[in-house]
Amino acid sequence: MTNTNSNHRLDDIDRRILYALMQDGRNTTSSSIAETVNVSGATVRNRIHRLEERGIIRGYPAHIDFERAGGNLTNLYLCNVPVPEREALAHRARAIPGVVNVRTLMTGRRNLHVVAIGETTSDLQRIARNLSQLGIEIEDEDLVEDEFFSPYAPFNPDDSRSETPNDVISLTGEATIIQLTVRDAAPIVNYTLEEASRQGILDETILVIGIERDDTELTPHGDTVIQPDDIVTILSRNYTDDAELDVFRGPRTEAVNQ
Template sequence: MVDDPLDNLDRRILHLLQIDARGASDTSIADETDVTGTTVHNRIQQLEDQGVILGYNPEISYERAGYPMRVLFICSIDLSKRSEMAVKALDVRGVVNVREMLAGEENLHVEVVAEGTSDVKESTEQLDELGLQIMSSNILAEEHIQPWNHFHQEMAGEDAETPSEIGSDEE
């Protein structure tokens, strides 16, 4: 891989997609970046082909969808089995996210959504059957997410816009 696989246009496109991937069209991104829609389309295709853009996923309110419980399990597994167990954990009932920690004893974080405690119990049992040692579990109250704005900040000579400023002139 090259030392710097992204140029300023790529960074700007990534930033705008993070803010609103669903609402961002090639044309609207082109308007923000002073290039053509075709250039934007080609750049997005290249970023997808290079594995920089892995997908486009909706942000879901599980509570409003009927799954009011979100539990974060902090697990431990031998580091040599961590990646294999992460993949297997994705098959456990209710698992929506698995994070591998680089090192340490608490090296696998598993997020589960559920309708109630009986579902959480079932997920707990399945994680245990995989051989994961559950160190702790925490009920998640809220999660706050924002786009990583450093793609845009690396652009020389431009003022950084906040997510609320971008697209604020929409009708």
């Protein structure tokens, strides 16, 4: 059962995955997303499953030109329904043969949008009658010529953000929780946490409190070996500069803009 809890906090990896899914569906395999996000394919699949369970990803409808696919007509009905009955009537409207999309709005008027497909105008008239029989008032309707989609720009994995942590949460007492992805060239790769601390690779002010590896959540211990593509959650007691995170990322590239 889908969990519709709206309190899920998206991190940068989640946002990048969602952006990729909103782009051309032909290229949104787990492997292609993994290359963009710089994590493993298993991590991408695990994140997508988690986003689906929380009701954030609600489906993957194909964008079909019904006119080209058999000469069908697409019609948009702008309807008015009583606010208390809006959700129930939306579900009943969706059950009408030919209806492919129902959208509820918070506005007082035209608060129900219904998209339907018909082979002829008679089909569209039948759908209009069925809507009216449900008690749905059709205020206006029109044939849909085309529809365009774009991914949500703030989720764009901009190259300028490639060296930033995946997520940063400031706590009281000057402590900070940071989540970031371990790079291949990171100094800590292939070391246990105990070894990294003993050899001075891992600063004593940084505590690794969580590791996400592929589809597994690991509890860090002294003998835990850090691997490339691990998503580590760390607690920093005096986080002031991203440079202290280079132990997980390796040498940083020089800024392009001067």
